[in-house]
Amino acid sequence: MTRRQALRLLAGSAAATAATAFLRCGFGTHGRRARVHLLRVPSYAALVAADIAAAVPREHLRRIRGRRVLLKPNLIEYRPNQPIHTDPRLVGTTIEAFAQLGAADVVVAEGPGHRRDTDYLLAASGLRDVVGCAGVRFVDLNLDVTRPEPIPGRSLTGLERLHLPRTVTEADYVVSMPKMKTHHLVGVTLSLKNLFGVLPSALYGWPKNFFHWKGIGPSILDVNRTVPVDLAIVDGVVGMDGDGPLWGNPVASGVVVVGADLASVDATCCRLMGLRPERVEYLVAAADVHGSIAAADVEIAGARLAGLVRPYRPPATFPRLQAPGIDAGTRGTG
Amino acid sequence: MADPLEQLRAARTPEAGWGYRAGEPSRVEPTAWALLAFRAHGAPVPRDAVAALVDGQHADGSWGGADGPDAPWVTAVAVLALRALGVAPEPCGRAETWLLEARSEQVVQPEGDRPVLNAAIVGWPWVGGCFGWVEPTAHAVTALRLARRRHPRLAEAIRFLNDRRCDGGGWNHGMPRVRDVDFPPYPNTTALGLIALATPGARSKTTERDLAVLLGFLREPLGLFDLAWAALALDANGCDPAPFLGRLGTAERSDGGWRENVHAVALAALARALPKGHNPFRLEAA
Numbered sequence: 154m155t156r157r158q159a160l161r162l163l164a165g166s167a168a169a170t171a172a173t174a175f176l177r178c179g180f181g182t183h184g185r186r187a188r189v190h191l192l193r194v195p196s197y198a199a200l201v202a203a204d205i206a207a208a209v210p211r212e213h214l215r216r217i218r219g220r221r222v223l224l225k226p227n228l229i230e231y232r233p234n235q236p237i238h239t240d241p242r243l244v245g246t247t248i249e250a251f252a253q254l255g256a257a258d259v260v261v262a263e264g265p266g267h268r269r270d271t272d273y274l275l276a277a278s279g280l281r282d283v284v285g286c287a288g289v290r291f292v293d294l295n296l297d298v299t300r301p302e303p304i305p306g307r308s309l310t311g312l313e314r315l316h317l318p319r320t321v322t323e324a325d326y327v328v329s330m331p332k333m334k335t336h337h338l339v340g341v342t343l344s345l346k347n348l349f350g351v352l353p354s355a356l357y358g359w360p361k362n363f364f365h366w367k368g369i370g371p372s373i374l375d376v377n378r379t380v381p382v383d384l385a386i387v388d389g390v391v392g393m394d395g396d397g398p399l400w401g402n403p404v405a406s407g408v409v410v411v412g413a414d415l416a417s418v419d420a421t422c423c424r425l426m427g428l429r430p431e432r433v434e435y436l437v438a439a440a441d442v443h444g445s446i447a448a449a450d451v452e453i454a455g456a457r458l459a460g461l462v463r464p465y466r467p468p469a470t471f472p473r474l475q476a477p478g479i480d481a482g483t484r485g486t487g
Numbered sequence: 488m489a490d491p492l493e494q495l496r497a498a499r500t501p502e503a504g505w506g507y508r509a510g511e512p513s514r515v516e517p518t519a520w521a522l523l524a525f526r527a528h529g530a531p532v533p534r535d536a537v538a539a540l541v542d543g544q545h546a547d548g549s550w551g552g553a554d555g556p557d558a559p560w561v562t563a564v565a566v567l568a569l570r571a572l573g574v575a576p577e578p579c580g581r582a583e584t585w586l587l588e589a590r591s592e593q594v595v596q597p598e599g600d601r602p603v604l605n606a607a608i609v610g611w612p613w614v615g616g617c618f619g620w621v622e623p624t625a626h627a628v629t630a631l632r633l634a635r636r637r638h639p640r641l642a643e644a645i646r647f648l649n650d651r652r653c654d655g656g657g658w659n660h661g662m663p664r665v666r667d668v669d670f671p672p673y674p675n676t677t678a679l680g681l682i683a684l685a686t687p688g689a690r691s692k693t694t695e696r697d698l699a700v701l702l703g704f705l706r707e708p709l710g711l712f713d714l715a716w717a718a719l720a721l722d723a724n725g726c727d728p729a730p731f732l733g734r735l736g737t738a739e740r741s742d743g744g745w746r747e748n749v750h751a752v753a754l755a756a757l758a759r760a761l762p763k764g765h766n767p768f769r770l771e772a773a
Contacts, residue, residue: 267660268673269622272710272747296507296748301554316554337665355507355514356558358613358620359660366592366617400668 186452187417187444191425192409193456194390197242200409202249208411208455209254209384216326216383218255223324224248226388227332227347229266229360229398231277236403238278239330239388243409245283247330247386259287262320264294264350266360271295294318295354304379309371310364315379321351328384329415333392333408333422335401337468339369340433341426342398343419344385345443348376370435377415378442385418386411389425394465394481406463408456414444417451424448427464427479432471491743491756492530495521498749503539505749513539515550515561519568520753523767526572527760540565541575548578548585552615560613562586563626570634571767579634586611586627587640591619603664610647610661620661621651625679632683632770648680649693656693657700674704674713678720685723687772698724705730711738711747715754722761723769732758 190208194200209217224247226239244261251259261284265274271293275281284291297318304314321327331347339346349361349372357363364372387410395401408425412418416439420430430436430446440446464481467474475481498509504518518540525532543550543565550565551557566582569575591612594604610619611627624644631641653663657672658680664670681697690698701717709717714735718728735755738745745752757767 269675270710270713272751273674273708273713276708276710293507293748296750298506298511299556354613355516356556356614358558358560358617359622362612362617362620363614396668 186450187412187414188452188454189410189412189414189418189421190454191421191456191458191461192411193407193461194409195407197240197390200242200246200390202246202253205247205250205386205409205411206253208409209250210413213326213383213413214254217251219257220325221258221260221323222251222256222326222328223321224251224259224261224328224330225321225347225350226261226263226280226330227342227350228263228274228278228280229350230268231274232399233277235399236332236334236391236393237399239332240390241278241280241283243386243388243390244280244330245287247328248283248287248289256326259289260292260320260324261289262292262294262297262318262351264297264318264352264354266350266354269295269354269359292318292320294320294351295359297321297353299353299356302379304375306378308375310367310375312367312375315376316353316356317380318351318353321380326383327380328386329382330386330388332398333387333389333406333410333426335394335397335426335428335465335468335471337396337398337470339373339435340468340471340474341419341423341428341436343422344382344387344415345373345377345419345435345439348373348380348382351380352376370438373435374438374442377439382415384411384413385415387418387422389422392426392465394426394467396468401468402466404463404465406461408461412444416440416442416446417444420446420448421451421453421458424458424476425461425463427462427476427481428467428474429476432474490528491745491752491759492525492528493743494745494752495524495749495756498752499533499536503533503536505536505753507748507750509749512556515540515543515557515565517748517750517753519561519564520750520757523568523571524753524756524760527757527763527765527767529763532572537569537572537574541569541578544578544582548581548583549589550582558614559589560611560623560626562589563611563623563630567626567630567633567767570630583631583634583636586631587636587638589615591624592617594618603662603666605650608643608647608650610644610651618661619647621648621658621676622660622679624648624661625676625683628683629679629768633768645684648683652680652693652697653700655700656696672700674701674707674709675716677701677704678713678716681720682723682768685770687770688725690724694724698726702730705734709734711735711745711751711755714738715751715758718758718761719754719766719768722766728758728761732761735759
């Protein structure tokens with residue numbers, strides 16, 4: 154049984170538990186230790202492909218070598234000088250990292266949420282130049298051929314299946330590459346929420362409003378149980394706080410976060426942001442499937458977490474997200 | 488100039504229509520725009536592709552949904568294309584009736600928030616059971632206006648588009664502001680709003696402002712999709728589409744086609760036919 158098959162099985166059996174957790178909003182832990190790797194990256198110019206390759210779990214290497222890898226950055230929208238999207242330089246460095254690890258094919262794919270002209274987003278953001286220079290394909294997931302995939306276990310949205318892009322379902326290894334941001338509707342948007350971008354808008358509409366009606370939290374959980382993601386690489390070099398995910402302010406966090414357990418990765422990101430993961434409802438519910446969010450269950454590798462904490466202002470809609478003793482108004486330089 | 492229709496011929500799927508990418512299974516939107524491109528250039532319209540499009544209609548008059556490859560919003564796109572082609576009047580009539588009965592859901596404005604929009608006005612959603620958005624509503628309004636339909640539902644949808652206009656003019660996907668933040672307009676939705684509300688021979692100050700917003704997008708590195716819709720919208724409002732047509736020209740490959748998805752290539756081919764006087768989205772005076 155592959156890890157992807159095992160994850161699907163786990164997702165199915167844990168669905169009911171996750172649903173219960175979603176309602177009771179307890180402290181998410183599933184008793185298994187996760188490993189999250191922190192890379193100190195003071196600027197995008199300092200990105201090193203070998204460092205990212207070294208942060209990929211060793212046990213994943215045989216599933217990467219000779220296989221098709223899909224990188225899913227966040228390109229929901231573009232606005233000049235606004236850290237809304239995953240920086241193309243991180244995408245480019247990650248392409249290089251997976252080439253070093255022996256991937257046969259790397260595809261960059263995203264289904265932008267707002268503007269339909271993906272070609273504009275690629276040009277304006279600089280991602281087109283990056284994929285062009287690297288000689289890899291970009292696939293607009295909004296328009297891809299789709300296939301129905303059953304949601305394992307008890308669906309939290311009430312949907313029996315999700316229509317997923319062929320490029321995603323046929324990938325051997327999927328990497329979620331979000332931007333580290335606050336989110337005015339769910340608290341934070343990180344590697345789990347980033348999966349909204351694989352849902353094809355030609356079928357579900359721009360801006361994926363169908364899933365807002367189904368509930369953003371339940372939709373995050375359902376799509377993550379249906380699309381087994383192998384790895385998260387979070388762009389926290391410059392993140393966004395306050396009124397994210399579109400109108401917040403840049404925060405120079407100087408970190409890239411890498412890990413295979415997405416809830417653990419996202420919880421660690423919250424701690425790096427000076428926010429409380431246990432106050433993010435969907436993250437608590439996700440812990441049953443996607444890794445513990447309890448700090449004690451997460452082994453930090455690479456750089457020390459304490460040295461990389463940069464206080465993020467929570468969205469006005471989530472004032473209680475901020476961790477005790479953290480004041481975003483006195484954001485340090487670390 | 489080389490013939491962009493060659494690119495569309497080469498991209499066609501064996502079973503009849505066009506997918507979003509060359510050779511992929513047929514989808515309604517790229518098929519509809521490709522058929523209109525052939526007609527606009529005076530080329531033979533592939534009859535089997537038209538038949539396949541008509542065959543995709545459900546008994547209730549809609550296209551898409553029911554676990555198929557498209558969502559119900561394409562109903563307006565299909566009927567728009569078939570009406571412009573002057574074929575399948577009975578299926579078009581059923582589709583228009585379906586559109587007039589379809590409604591988006593209303594939203595509840597959170598208490599204390601600055602009014603974002605008039606939630607009582609209903610447009611069309613992308614998918615049934617959801618909120619209304621600018622693009623599906625604009626397509627439906629254009630289709631129903633071109634079909635010379637008169638109906639309270641159409642009048643309401645026109646109010647919907649006016650309500651969802653951004654403060655400075657133009658439209659985004661349909662959310663002019665969220666809480667206290669004004670959201671900016673986008674090119675293709677501004678173009679679609681302008682096409683849907685175009686009035687032959689008359690331009691209001693509001694329309695002039697929307698047109699100015701659209702022309703402002705020339706500063707951005709727009710893709711084919713936005714450029715084509717912008718050109719079509721200018722023409723539909725009696726303005727010279729040359730600025731956007733010029734940009735389409737600079738994006739051409741050496742063989743006269745474009746490196747883009749099929750629906751965008753088809754729209755660009757449609758825009759390219761504007762100097763010949765063909766714009767299927769232009770409402771003529773009654």
